[in-house]
Amino acid sequence: MNMDELKRQAAAKALEHVRDGMKLGLGTGSTAKHFVELLGERVAGGLKVIGVPTSETTRADAQRCGVPLTTLDEVDRLDLTVDGADEVDPALNLIKGGGGALLREKIVAAASDRMIVIADDSKWVPTLGRFPLPVEVIPFGLSATRRAIADVFAKCGLHGEMAIRSGKDGHAFVTDGGHWIIDARLGTITDAPRLAGLLGAIPGVVEHGLFIGLASTAMLAGSQGIRVFERP
Numbered sequence: 001m002n003m004d005e006l007k008r009q010a011a012a013k014a015l016e017h018v019r020d021g022m023k024l025g026l027g028t029g030s031t032a033k034h035f036v037e038l039l040g041e042r043v044a045g046g047l048k049v050i051g052v053p054t055s056e057t058t059r060a061d062a063q064r065c066g067v068p069l070t071t072l073d074e075v076d077r078l079d080l081t082v083d084g085a086d087e088v089d090p091a092l093n094l095i096k097g098g099g100g101a102l103l104r105e106k107i108v109a110a111a112s113d114r115m116i117v118i119a120d121d122s123k124w125v126p127t128l129g130r131f132p133l134p135v136e137v138i139p140f141g142l143s144a145t146r147r148a149i150a151d152v153f154a155k156c157g158l159h160g161e162m163a164i165r166s167g168k169d170g171h172a173f174v175t176d177g178g179h180w181i182i183d184a185r186l187g188t189i190t191d192a193p194r195l196a197g198l199l200g201a202i203p204g205v206v207e208h209g210l211f212i213g214l215a216s217t218a219m220l221a222g223s224q225g226i227r228v229f230e231r232p
């Protein structure tokens with residue numbers, strides 16, 4: 001079975017948890033896109049849900065699939081967010097943001113009663129950090145912000161290359177919020193909650209891709225079937 005089929009299987013498993021009347025957070029990325037498409041099929045069959053997209057790409061996908069949309073200004077809490085991840089560890093802490101949507105994804109996840117992470121099982125890691133950590137930054141004062149990020153890494157015993165993410169046009173990649181992303185190759189993040197706290201306190205850092213304590217459930221599809229993990 002190829003990777004894309006595994007992603008679709010994980011998405012289908014998450015769909016089993018969607019009930020009529022739910023307010024949903026709709027994630028971003030190739031796995032979340034499967035969920036939006038499958039959800040669209042259920043909506044066409046009469047399911048009543050409303051979704052908040054976590055990116056302009058997901059907004060367009062959801063509109064194409066006929067999923068009704070709203071915003072966090074119009075609804076209070078969301079019942080469930082279903083989203084992909086770049087890495088998942090045994091505590092269900094995550095690295096996200098490979099597609100650049102981490103800021104809206106984190107806002108939506110934090111406004112949800114439950115977050116289900118869907119992925120193929122290559123995303124499962126014993127310790128976060130193999131995937132470069134995305135840090136969303138304000139372009140103003142970038143060098144100062146970068147130095148502050150490097151100081152935080154050193155304080156956490158981490159050393160690694162930092163690179164401004166480029167877009168397809170070769171210029172800096174710009175997020176939906178108009179910010180840039182620094183990708184940091186850290187290798188192994190031994191204390192992700194501490195790193196998350198320190199990064200979040202840097203002026204100029206808008207958000208980072210460490211999702212600590214936000215995911216309730218992970219559904220990971222592999223050749224042996226789907227494994228479901230609940231946050232310990």
Ligand SMILES: O=C[C@H](O)[C@H](O)[C@H](O)COP(=O)(O)O
Nearest residue numbers: 029030084097098099100101
């Ligand atoms: O910014 C993008 C998101 O965090 C994605 O959910 C993440 O990169 C996983 O994407 P994919 O399902 O394409 O591997």
